[in-house]
Amino acid sequence: MTTTPTGDQALIKRINTAIVLETILRGAPLSRAAISERSGLNKATVSSLVQDLIDGSLVREIGTGASSGGRKPVMLEFIADAGHAVGIDLGVNYIRGVLTDLRGTVVAERTLPLKRLEPEPVTGELFRCIDSLISDAPPSAYGIAGIGVGVPGLVDEAGSVLFAPNLKWRGVPLRRLLDGRYGLPVTIDNEANAGALGEQIFGAGRRIDNLVYVSVGIGIGTGLILHKKLYKGASGFSGEMGHLSVNAFGEPCSCGNRGCWEMYASERALLEKASALGYEELEALLAAAEAGREDVLGLLEEIGEFLGIGIANIVNVFNPDAVVIGNRMSMARPWIETSLRRTVVQRTLGFHLRNVQLLFAELGERSAMLGAAQMAIAGFFDRLKASTS
Amino acid sequence: MTTTPTGDQALIKRINTAIVLETILRGAPLSRAAISERSGLNKATVSSLVQDLIDGSLVREIGTGASSGGRKPVMLEFIADAGHAVGIDLGVNYIRGVLTDLRGTVVAERTLPLKRLEPEPVTGELFRCIDSLISDAPPSAYGIAGIGVGVPGLVDEAGSVLFAPNLKWRGVPLRRLLDGRYGLPVTIDNEANAGALGEQIFGAGRRIDNLVYVSVGIGIGTGLILHKKLYKGASGFSGEMGHLSVNAFGEPCSCGNRGCWEMYASERALLEKASALGYEELEALLAAAEAGREDVLGLLEEIGEFLGIGIANIVNVFNPDAVVIGNRMSMARPWIETSLRRTVVQRTLGFHLRNVQLLFAELGERSAMLGAAQMAIAGFFDRLKASTS
DNA sequence: TTAGTTTGTCTATCCAATAAACTAAGTTTC
DNA sequence: GAAACTTAGTTTATTGGATAGACAAACTAA
Known part of the structure; x- marks a missing residue:
């Protein structure tokens, strides 16, 4: 059965909420009126959706802006630290990890060398790296929004490392391992894919x-x-x-x-x-x-x-x-x-x-790590869009 | 300005109309009740949207089907000949043209050799080929829905042939020429792209x-x-x-x-x-x-x-x-x-x-020609979806 | 003070989807 | 062949979004 998702009012609201959030992300600080003008949505609609975003701890008011001859606008911004993401670059002789906010701004960073390449010692080090990054995260509305990992090898849809020649890994169910330990959304991808994303969002390919x-x-x-x-x-x-x-x-x-x-x-x-x-x-x-x-x-x-x-x-x-x-x-x-x-x-x-x-x-050697964090952030926003707000 | 299209009720209706039409295209003949079940849309919604499609000459009732212990269903089907498409494979020493209905079923076909390769004689032959195919089209609600052409060279977004080495063409504004003559939607693409589409829809790559x-x-x-x-x-x-x-x-x-x-x-x-x-x-x-x-x-x-x-x-x-x-x-x-x-x-x-x-x-040598027709058909359905029904 | 401007909210209305009741038209059972 | 059951499709009332336009609030300019 190919049940295409059907259109209903909730879909409209999700679409428009995403538009409002996107507009704020791109142009903050921004007033409701400015959002309405840029997005083409009615002022009343924007007001209502912004209120939902404020209630959902994703947006906050940050005082009034300059007026050009009328009532002063109430400026809005995305609450970047409403949650945090962990990004990991699992290299052949190192692990590079980062904790970022939902904008991708680095909050904490850790690099450690890898002496042994077998899955067990590596995942042990990986766990300790992630533990430490998570403990650095300040309390927030959404906590740790997800973990992204870039690995030097082929990864399947289930997040298993099928083959990583330089690590000599075959069939390591990395996502399952991380998901089991942290109970958080985990994204695993190839190191080059993570790097591509990193450079596209934060680096040379903006x-x-x-x-x-x-x-x-x-x-x-x-x-x-x-x-x-x-x-x-x-x-x-x-x-x-x-x-x-x-x-x-x-x-x-x-x-x-x-x-x-x-x-x-x-x-x-x-x-x-x-x-x-x-x-x-x-x-x-x-x-x-x-x-x-x-x-x-x-x-x-x-x-x-x-x-x-x-x-x-x-x-x-x-x-x-x-x-x-x-x-x-x-x-x-x-x-x-x-x-x-x-x-x-x-x-x-x-x-x-x-x-x-x-x-x-x-971003030099940090491309993959920051891209991995971005994968986690993107997953968070995707889940946000999918949920019946 | 990046004005994302916003969500409103018309969008929902377009989405759901497309779902209903798609469901009929895939599973005809089909009753309203069956569409409702397969699509997940409410029976009342399906009834209303089907009525619109009938009013729009895209769907018709074709009598009742078998009952399994209740009222007999009224079967529906897509009106494949509500319009026709022209598909052209412009080769190095031939023009292959086809007239199809909106399902891609061939109604008429013409092949003619090309002696001279300069843009003027070729477009002359091309016009005559298209004229002849269009004259073969039976009258229908939508008439000729579009023209698709596959050419052996690089094509830009404006439908100009930038470079076709084997024809020795440079910068021939083919879409503009055809659009000017026929006033119909014209799609121009590379011969290989057209062939890919042809094989994916009708051939080995279904x-x-x-x-x-x-x-x-x-x-x-x-x-x-x-x-x-x-x-x-x-x-x-x-x-x-x-x-x-x-x-x-x-x-x-x-x-x-x-x-x-x-x-x-x-x-x-x-x-x-x-x-x-x-x-x-x-x-x-x-x-x-x-x-x-x-x-x-x-x-x-x-x-x-x-x-x-x-x-x-x-x-x-x-x-x-x-x-x-x-x-x-x-x-x-x-x-x-x-x-x-x-x-x-x-x-x-x-x-x-x-x-x-x-x-x-x-499809052998007909891949590109049928793919070109499919480009025109796809354009027709896209325009249908985009229009505020 | 007055006039004009801009922001953001409120209200009435519109519109599409939906659930549930309903009508229509069959089949099955005894 | 009447009653009981089934299935198809329509009607009705309701829900929940977006919207236009009125409006109040808060400002600038003069």
Whole structure:
């Protein structure tokens, strides 16, 4: 049975309440009259819906504003600390956690290293990190609104980590574990998807409707935001563009394909070549680049070119408004940007190139963590909209 | 100003009218009581909305149905010939046109060859084709509901053909030309997008939410249907996957990139190799394959492999429910399918492979034409929904 | 003080969906 | 074949939103 949700008066009210809340979120501080004008809703309707939002502890009056020759307006604002969200970036050798308010403003932050990668010790550390963040949350009307987690692997709709090669995880029911312990709404997603969201809301991709976030770390992951929404494939995971083959006749990859992009353009690929020059870590390599070492500069220029090859493919396929390069490799921006841009320009169809922006992550290593918090916040608002106010 | 459409009673009525119409479209013949049960709408509401649809010539009563111990139900059906749609596939050396009813059932069909490719002679032929199809339309309540056209090139939001390499067109304002002549709603889109829609509604991809249609002809185009909707990139065109590089170090392509997929796997690529064997046309080549010529079979097997290389990339990136191979190369199915499937299996990530179907177009060369008609039909229903009933 | 302006609320009205009663038109049972 | 039961579709009264317009409150300008 395909029972489409039918339209009734409650639906109208939910829609209009969402419009009012959205208007306040975007333009606060704002008066009722201004909301009415901007939204097209009747003044009386706005008054009534605002009262509901005030009763629901989501909006408050913050005194009067300036008058232009009449009664002074009563200004309204969203109560950002009506609740808090936990965002986690579960990395390969670290856990980065953040507590934010409902606007995404950071309230507390914790980073801790991971020594062991097995699910049990990692979840133990994860629990302690979350416990600590939750204990930092001031009391509020809605408490902890949700927990979002970005993980370096494939995640299914049930929030289980199907496969995380660098953690060597298979089938870890992360959402169930967290839900069982905290009894809170939990969202689990790929690290690149979380990063894409983070950059779209708080970083380089603010207000860009279609963007591709390319997370260049040990491997290469991608998060797609199409029509303002995260795109996930048929079974909930897509964007494995690290395994897009850029050389069909190249070396075999562990994934079964040949000549995968991440074999040429990832941090791992860079470090493999760098070890011949005597560098074992990205940080050391970049320090050498900073010092002007010619061989290192050549290596980085080459990596920029390989990144550009894959990004040109991405632009040709998706024709996005922007491509954002994130994760650890974004630190190498000064030394890869020139060759990267040159390659993309050379290899991209003219019509696409005309409109695409090439950006680097503004949030650096915090993209995924802040994006994960945003996933939790978005879930909170979605549930709000769905409930019969 | 971002004036979100606000919710009011008219919106409810539009939503519920759409639900009722959809229910009838899916399950006709159907009684009012059955609609009420399936949709969850109250019987009285259904009665009232059905009356509106009857008044609007979209639904009619077709006598009583069987009773199971009570009053006999009055059966309803959608009036498929309340209007008609014109669908055009504008090819490189042909125009294929169809007149369908609002269900997409073919009423009349016309194919004509194109000798000259300049915009003026082509539009002349196009007008004559459309004139003739329109004259075939029986009188109806809504008349010609719209015209849809699929073209082999990039199309912008205004319905202008920005660039069609094989027609050598640049900046032809096709929608404006057709709109000016017929005063009807006109939809212009890429041939691959039209084909994707055609196969999703009428062909191999029926009821599949996420599919990639790969149109393998002279070049390779792709149409993406994500979440049941055609995906177009930021500026209205995407899916130039023919120019996805599968060999970053391969031969330069006219597009500026190197080793583009369509240099290896298109009809043109096949025919270039085939000419060494003495074949100049795909049909002749396939006849030779039918006759068991070993060299030709080897050539086709190779093309299958190259197609598989690109499709594996597509599957890794989009993780769709299905990939549909269409256009002229679908005729070669018997000789390319084995190597194609083998290559895709070898080169695709296990998690994605598990769920993806590999299909061949069921509509053959008619995909794009029927998809174009569907674009016009969809436009008609969208306008219906938008109008304050 | 007076006139004009802006904000926000109140009131009467409209409109779509709904539940429940009702009419219509059948079938089943004995 | 009459009574009992079933199902289809309509009518009626009610509910709960949004709205226009009147209005009161609170301000500015002069």
